[in-house]
Amino acid sequence: AVLCPPSVVSQTCKEGDKCSEGGGGKLLIKGGIVVNEDVEMISDILIDNGHIQLIATEIAADSETRVVDARGKYVMPGGIDPHTHLEMPFMGEVACDTFATGHQAALAGGTTMHIDFALPVDGSLVKGWEEWRKKAAKANMDYGFHMAVTAWNDKVAEEMEYLAKNKGVNSYKFFMAYKGALMVTDEQLVEGFRHCKKIGALAQVHAENGDAVAAGQKYIAEELQILGPEGHALSRPAILEVEATERAINLAAWVNTPLYVVHVMSKGAMEAVARARQAGYRIIGEPTAAGLTLDESKMWDPDFKTAAAHVMSPPIRKHDVDGIALQNALKNRVLSLVATDHAVFNSTQKAKGKHDFRVLPNGVNGLEERIPVLWTTMVNTGKITPMDFVRITSTEAARIFNVYPQKGVIREGSDADLYVLDPTVEYTISPQTHHSALDTNVFEGIKCRGKVVTTISRGDIVWDNNQLFTKDGRGQYIETKPFSPYLFGGLEQEEALKRAEMNAPVKRNLDKIYA
Numbered sequence: 001a002v003l004c005p006p007s008v009v010s011q012t013c014k015e016g017d018k019c020s021e022g023g024g025g026k027l028l029i030k031g032g033i034v035v036n037e038d039v040e041m042i043s044d045i046l047i048d049n050g051h052i053q054l055i056a057t058e059i060a061a062d063s064e065t066r067v068v069d070a071r072g073k074y075v076m077p078g079g080i081d082p083h084t085h086l087e088m089p090f091m092g093e094v095a096c097d098t099f100a101t102g103h104q105a106a107l108a109g110g111t112t113m114h115i116d117f118a119l120p121v122d123g124s125l126v127k128g129w130e131e132w133r134k135k136a137a138k139a140n141m142d143y144g145f146h147m148a149v150t151a152w153n154d155k156v157a158e159e160m161e162y163l164a165k166n167k168g169v170n171s172y173k174f175f176m177a178y179k180g181a182l183m184v185t186d187e188q189l190v191e192g193f194r195h196c197k198k199i200g201a202l203a204q205v206h207a208e209n210g211d212a213v214a215a216g217q218k219y220i221a222e223e224l225q226i227l228g229p230e231g232h233a234l235s236r237p238a239i240l241e242v243e244a245t246e247r248a249i250n251l252a253a254w255v256n257t258p259l260y261v262v263h264v265m266s267k268g269a270m271e272a273v274a275r276a277r278q279a280g281y282r283i284i285g286e287p288t289a290a291g292l293t294l295d296e297s298k299m300w301d302p303d304f305k306t307a308a309a310h311v312m313s314p315p316i317r318k319h320d321v322d323g324i325a326l327q328n329a330l331k332n333r334v335l336s337l338v339a340t341d342h343a344v345f346n347s348t349q350k351a352k353g354k355h356d357f358r359v360l361p362n363g364v365n366g367l368e369e370r371i372p373v374l375w376t377t378m379v380n381t382g383k384i385t386p387m388d389f390v391r392i393t394s395t396e397a398a399r400i401f402n403v404y405p406q407k408g409v410i411r412e413g414s415d416a417d418l419y420v421l422d423p424t425v426e427y428t429i430s431p432q433t434h435h436s437a438l439d440t441n442v443f444e445g446i447k448c449r450g451k452v453v454t455t456i457s458r459g460d461i462v463w464d465n466n467q468l469f470t471k472d473g474r475g476q477y478i479e480t481k482p483f484s485p486y487l488f489g490g491l492e493q494e495e496a497l498k499r500a501e502m503n504a505p506v507k508r509n510l511d512k513i514y515a
């Protein structure tokens with residue numbers, strides 16, 4: 001028997017077609033409230049061959065076309081999560097969501113593309129890229145890569161240029177923390193920033209003062225003898241995030257290259273981003289779903305499993321101070337887009353740090369929860385509109401990473417990546433029902449109103465009525481091209497003006513002085 005996605009209200013499924021795998025034929029999404037970042041209106045959307053073919057008020061379905069009834073529901077561009085770590089080796093463990101389980105979780109939550117952080121292998125960025133492509137052979141949805149730069153030498157510089165030009169990697173992340181592992185020095189940071197500018201790549205930073213964090217950890221663990229997960233929060237307070245954020249911004253401004261600050265977790269770091277944007281610098285600030293909605297008190301939970309699940313870096317801060325400030329900054333476009341930093345370690349993996357927070361693998365979940373949790377906290381409260389919501393969960397990422405308008409918009413010719421959200425459905429987040437391989441969930445217990453009921457990836461119904469219709473390997477690698485006009489536009493003219501100023505000759509009559 002052919003199993004059709006339940007929302008398909010009219011179809012011509014035959015034995016052996018691809019409907020049960022989510023694919024097959026033309027698809028018509030009827031009568032939904034179609035939302036883009038600049039407009040929302042009731043429209044029909046005709047999808048064929050993985051692309052959006054036609055958007056109009058009334059499209060008739062022929063006998064070959066499967067129809068999905070979206071009346072009373074929102075139809076939005078598939079979410080793009082710009083910051084994840086699937087299968088990442090980190091702190092002696094490997095993150096337990098793969099490109100299969102992580103993608104299934106993402107699709108169940110309306111996200112149809114993500115950009116994962118590949119790490120160098122044996123000091124080689126190219127080997128790292130190849131390794132991550134192998135991991136992604138199981139991809140269930142489209143994905144791109146950033147690359148981490150964890151050292152500086154000629155080979156690193158050459159490989160960055162090679163990957164940017166030939167392999168579609170247009171963003172490079174520098175860790176200012178994780179001393180002795182991923183951390184780089186200021187000198188390396190400056191070299192890296194200069195090179196990013198030259199090759200048209202976006203520099204990204206994990207902004208925490210790694211030297212001070214190392215000293216703070218020693219003090220909290222050895223002098224104060226605090227070894228539980230709360231020690232994690234105490235050892236890396238917001239002030240160390242603020243210091244590094246300001247330093248990175250100042251160095252990027254000096255080099256005059258765009259900078260993207262990942263996981264802005266504190267009010268102070270957000271304010272540094274605000275000042276920089278006000279000063280006209282090309283600075284992007286990215287808060288995370290956890291940072292916007294959760295509270296640091298969870299790290300003081302008497303249950304170790306719960307406390308450990310909430311350990312990430314920089315730490316989740318005070319919700320009433322930092323979380324609310326981050327939400328407001330997002331509303332006012334000081335912060336640009338929302339990621340998850342999905343880096344998940346299960347309870348057994350986290351238990352590695354049961355006697356010492358310093359060896360507790362850092363990271364939280366969010367791939368499946370980002371869209372419903374943000375809808376619930378930001379749209380249902382009237383803080384932002386559905387159009388803003390589309391911008392911060394999809395469009396802005398597509399523009400920044402230069403995949404717009406292939407992604408990030410419901411437009412004729414764009415990839416048919418979208419989802420249907422029913423604003424009336426209520427449900428409670430739980431690790432028992434989520435799709436990640438993780439056995440905990442930092443959003444557990446949050447009551448969402450607004451559920452992703454159908455997700456379409458490249459024209460295939462991959463999630464419908466609480467069921468996945470996907471298979472490993474169907475996702476495609478998306479090359480992100482350098483010199484994104486959204487970030488680099490005008491930079492050359494700016495530079496030419498600066499250089500002209502610097503080169504303006506100063507007339508001095510030296511003969512007279514030394515004669």
Ligand code: URP
Nearest residue numbers: 206312313341343362363
């Ligand atoms: O705790 C975190 N954030 N883990 C993932 C690695 C990183 O710093 O982004």
Ligand code: ZN
Nearest residue numbers: 004011013019
């Ligand atoms: Zn069917």
Ligand code: ZN
Nearest residue numbers: 206262263313
């Ligand atoms: Zn980080």
Ligand code: ZN
Nearest residue numbers: 083085341343
């Ligand atoms: Zn991260």
